[in-house]
Amino acid sequence: GWSRRGEGWTTIDAPLDLAGALEALPDDQPVLVDCLTLWLTNHMLAEHDFDLECRRLADVLSRPRGPWFVVSNEVGQGIVPDNALARRFRDAAGRLNQQVATIADTVLLMVAGLPLKVK
Template identity: 50%
Template sequence: MTVIFILGGARSGKSRRAQALCEALSLKRIYIATGQAFDVEMEDRIKRHQQDRDESWTTVEAPLDLVKAVETHAEPDNVVLIDCLTLWLSNLMHRERDIVLETANLIEALSLASGNIILVSNEVGLGLVPETPLGRAFRDEQGRLNQKIAAMADKVEFIAAGLPLSLKG
């Protein structure tokens, strides 16, 4: 079992890199999607991601219950791609869920998983300080979540301009 964490900015090539790593393995491919289409622009983004994957992928929608999806699908014969933690965190915050508890549960599920898992997340702390309290709270929670995932992952890569930089492993 290997946990790989792919981190980067918007449009950096994170998802493309994660998908390529999954497709290099001769395992059943599970795509755990955390995004939800609340508007036309997001519908288009989701469709583009779906079009990038061929029929070898099974898609599981898990906008909130990521832990259950990991527990169900992270098996020895599978490679699981979670795309992405940023949207999952946003979903949790908008529903006022306990972020500390949800994060701890996810870390535990990842630690106990028996399959290969690749997680994608945005690095949101490199830009401007958000203007709103919610924006700042989100940035801070995302930073904490990323640190915890990076600490437990076997390998961590930062993607910039489509190029991977190995941070760990």
């Protein structure tokens, strides 16, 4: 986590307005977004229009102004959740991951600490 990062790291806490935080960064700023599934959870629990927010974020991510790295979790490889909120989250996270993967230059799936190049 944060304790391993050197003093050169700037941490921006953007639990809801991630798109706005990314837009406000200067050009050529390296970015590590950690993570999309937590950001999505925040919007779902706040009962926001998360489809709209995902489209807004994907639009900003499609125009990176430096090296941007985005972390997300794969949530669709397990069993189908037994409650409606968990199913909505799984489906929304899958759609968000697809949106971001479509615009990304490279997509890696990490399995047991090993990278599997998907794209």
